Amino acid sequence: MTATSLTVSLLSWALPIRSSAVLFSILASLGLFKRDTICRNATEQRSEHRPSGARHRSRRLDHSILHICGPQPKHPEARDRNLSECGATTGAVAPRKPGASAPLTQAAEDAPLAAAERGRSRNENCLDPAAPAVETAEASVMSRTGSGREIFLATHRIIGLFAGAIFVLIGLSGALLAFREDIDEWLNAPLMRVESPTRPAMRPLDEIFAAATAAIPADGRPERITLPRHSRAAAIVSYMVESDDLDSYFHQLFVDPYTAKVIGSRLYSHGDDVFSQPFVQIVMAFHWTLLLGANNAYLVGAVGILLFFSVLFGLYLWRPRNGRWRQGLTIKWGASFERVAYDAHRCVGAYFAILLLATLATGVAMIFKPATHSLATLISPVRPEPDFGKSTPIPGRAPIGIDAAVASAEQIFPTGRLHWILLPSGEDGVYVVGEQSADEPNRTKTFRNVGVDRYSGRVLQTQDRGEFTAGETLLEWLFPLHCGEAFGALGRTMVLLTGLAPLLLYVTGVLRWRHKRRARRRTI
Incomplete structure (x- = not known):
């Protein structure tokens, strides 16, 4: 030998x-x-x-x-005879020089599916060109395109079969989170919704805060007031309670902004005790950590990187090389079940590829924040999180109220919607007033903030997204792009549909894999 x-x-x-x-x-x-x-x-x-x-x-x-x-006869000595017979009778098999190649057509790639639909058989010595076997088409792909395409296909399949199941769960949870505020309000309507009067007029913020302070326990520390999202939403006052073992409990109080009456409260967050949180917070924790804890979120990020390249490989494999783009974007509904599943996998992947790549990229970027920050600095300088300074106590003068702090901030940002007020922490703490602009992509938070001295009302520091560098703008857009809120209801709807796409891709991909596996076993 x-x-x-x-x-x-x-x-x-x-x-x-x-x-x-x-x-x-x-x-x-x-x-x-x-x-x-x-x-x-x-x-x-x-x-x-x-x-x-x-x-x-x-x-x-x-x-x-x-x-x-390529296909071979049963016995080596019959090779030349069979080649000549097949070439003479069908024109399907002809000797070719070593290394010679022919352009790959879409029919060659779809040959296994065509064979399944027609149900024709082949003999061992001469292959019927009208119904090639699965392995024959794959051999044609191998011989004409080399090992690169085969490696991409194998990688795409392996990542899809194993990481695809995780992708399904992350995608479904992300679809829910696209409308997280609405779902939260719907599930907790008695707490989070109020009756809007004919002529809505909010009570002063100092009055709303005073009502909330009366309901906060003595060991609670107020942290933030979030203004209502719409006319039927309640104002939210967040506070924190620390236990003897320095464990932190974050609560929310809901106050009717038109009557300044407390509606109720709930535990919002408690460290790693995920299941004590509201439903939307549980889904959020599952989406980015798989309930493994914040310290293990990098595992989800690693899976996201694999899936990102898998989508790229799938897009490359989908690309019609015969110029028939329409064939790669339609489903042949009248064909066999295997063909419909195959077409559905290709079409869903093609239509949602850009959105899947965008959500995966932004999600990975938010999980690996230090690396993303370092990459952003390559584009332009990125300043650290703003320090809004410290208040200077004035002997004999009481601290100003919330309404006075808002009035000082509105001198810097006269337009915009009052989004939140971060409350002073300690004697030298400051008010941070956030005024959200209409064109701001992020609706969950704002990057137009003003630090106000709690004693004098003097503006200490500002953060204005209008002055952001290119790198800072990139970081600002990550979250609103990921959840779709940058483009309003349409963007959220697109993210919801994108979150359902992994389920369709996984089901059709597994069906396609099983079909090819059965076909391969039949030929052995």
């Missing part, structure tokens, strides 16, 4: 069929073995194994030969 024969035999025995075929192609392309030498030795190995009854090894060699050399 020659060294080449031994190599072919060992690789075909030790490696999976597809892996050995890919490795044979790589060895041939590197010039370590000639393609015709590999084909000749593999064919000889097959003829040696058939008489000995080693059917399993012979079948593995059959597939390795098929992947790299």
